[in-house]
Amino acid sequence: MSVSTTRPALIEQGHWLTVRDCKRVLVVVHTVTFAQRLQEVFGLLESDLRIQLVFTAAPHAFGSGVTQYLQELGIVTVPWEEALRTEFDLALAAGSRGVHELRAPVVRVSHGAGHIKPLTDTGSLAPGERRPPGMLSRRHLLHEGRLVPAAIAYAHERDLAELARWCPEALPAAHVVGDPCVDRITAGLPRRAEYRRALGIGSGERLVVVTSTWGPTSTFGRLDALLPQLLGQLSGDGHRIAMLVHPNVFAGHGTRQVRSWLAGCRDRGLALVPPEADWQAPLIAADWIIGDHGSLTVYGALTEATLLLTPGPRREVSDYSPTALLSAVAPVIAPGYPLAGQLDYAARSRRRGQYDDVTAALSSAPGEFHQRMRSVVYRLLGLGEPALAPLVSPPPPPPSLRQWEVSAGWEAVQ
Structure with a gap:
């Protein structure tokens, strides 16, 4: 109807x-x-x-x-x-x-x-x-x-x-x-294994989530530099790759245009999470999060994932923001070096409490x-509150990454 x-x-x-x-x-x-x-x-x-x-x-x-x-x-x-x-x-x-x-x-x-x-x-x-x-x-x-x-x-x-x-x-x-x-991600952390199963992450597979804000200095704005590394070095090597892109990118350029720019990724295992989807469960499920100065990267500090930052614009980040705190303690991708090795190094080098100041600044x-x-x-x-505590629900289980993959005939069915 x-x-x-x-x-x-x-x-x-x-x-x-x-x-x-x-x-x-x-x-x-x-x-x-x-x-x-x-x-x-x-x-x-x-x-x-x-x-x-x-x-x-x-x-x-x-x-x-x-x-x-x-x-x-x-x-x-x-x-x-x-x-x-x-x-x-x-x-x-x-x-x-x-x-x-x-x-x-x-x-x-x-x-x-x-x-x-x-x-x-x-x-x-x-x-x-x-x-x-x-x-x-x-x-x-x-x-x-x-x-x-x-x-x-x-x-x-x-x-x-x-x-x-x-x-x-x-x-x-x-x-x-x-x-x-912060509250919903925290509530969802115990369900990480459930989210990974829902996404279709198999035993022995690792999930790399790429987060992007909007604007020319965002990850998506410089995707031509990062995407070849992701697909050339990680795709099909036990890694699954998902992208979380700010809805403003879709709204500013048009959904079809965004998808068309990724047409070269067909059948290479890249999943593009749609802007209307709940992004919190994929973030919780990630093994690594590669992100820019946007909010989703910072929220990733609440999860078990290893964080790596793309080089960002310091002048476009408020000095007192959680993002500024994150940029002072998180490892940054070094251009020109094998990405897989950098992921492994970052995972081995993560310290307990490394992001405590960042997460404390969120709320x-x-x-x-x-x-x-x-x-x-x-x-x-001017109303009395309901006599029930409000419910803080964890994020719902997400669809399988296969549903969001860039594949042959992708534009036609979206």
């Missing part, structure tokens, strides 16, 4: 609804990445009969695929223009674009592993002034001098110290709630995100 992707009647014709007198919460989704983080928040509310969730896809340069992603979750959306002219009791957003126009108190949710990338628009900074991370900056939190969010969710206590430096006006709205990815409230986040939202809604 087909489902319409928009539902204006939910707002305009409330008298037709069966469950009435609900608090209405608007979920503002700019990108697939933001949708994945917001799912950790709206999932805390959707079973409450006192709350009606309404979804909208907000305009964004990387917004391609949002409506389809939501539709696959069984969610239909209202048009952005309609959401702007309607009053809600609360709005949830992980991005800042356009949210100052909403007629609702806004909860801004952090996304990613800490605040990695400094502000790219430096027009408001003094010459030589250090660039703040985006979600700690006035540009992303204020509009015409007014604080936009009613609440801002951060992962770590030290975010408050940075916020005091860059946008002290936002401190009264700041809440430290932890990181949902100052491990295991507490869902409880703390729910308390913030219900307080703003």
Whole structure:
């Protein structure tokens, strides 16, 4: 049965609804990445009969695929223009674009592993002034001098110290709630063997996961340098290779184009995990993670995998971010040398506690995100919380890597 992707009647014709007198919460989704983080928040509310969730896809340069992603979750959306002219009791957003126009108190949710990338628009900074991370900056939190969010969710206590430096006006709205990815990955670690079986990793096989953020300095942006090594030295030699690529790469270039650039990898054992898939289970299942300065590489420090970094742009990484800490202790791939030998050396050289400072910087409230986040939202809604502790589920078992492999006829069936 087909489902319409928009539902204006939910707002305009409330008298037709069966469950009435609900608090209405608007979920503002700019990108697939933001949708994945917001799912950790709206999932805390959707079973409450006192709350009606309404979804909208907000305009964004990387917004391609949002409506389809939501539709696959069984969610239909209202048009952005309609959401702007309607009053809600609360709005949830992980991005800042356009949210100052909403007629609702806004909860801004952090996304990613800490605040990695400094502000790219430096027009408001003094010459030589250090660039703040985006979600700690006035540009992303204020509009015409007014604080936009009613609440801002951060992962770590030290975010408050940075916020005091860059946008002290936002401190009264700041809440430290932890990181949902940290909590779910931690919950999934005991299921590593199950994830490996689901992925089809056989006895004696090793899984190499390549992670990439977006942008010209990402792993994918320089794939012509790394991919020949991966396929030439590892493929078919007891190694399975999977790529986790940031959804913005697919949204920016188009899914068909991304797949076409990998057409030369057909039938060579490379699996490309689609942007809408859960990435946490493959990360937990990995023996090695080769990654850049993106969030997934940092989250890999929570797992049993051996990490290797691709050379990255130091100026594009915030000095106080977990990524900066990781780059100071993780081995870096040496171009021109056999990759298999570097993987073995990194595995032998890993020290106990090598990444403790990195993982500690991801969350100052491990295991507490869902409880703390729910308390913030219900307080703003003026509702008592459900008399049940929120469930922190481990990642679900993934499909087999064979389903994602770049193979003959691949583009035709995707």
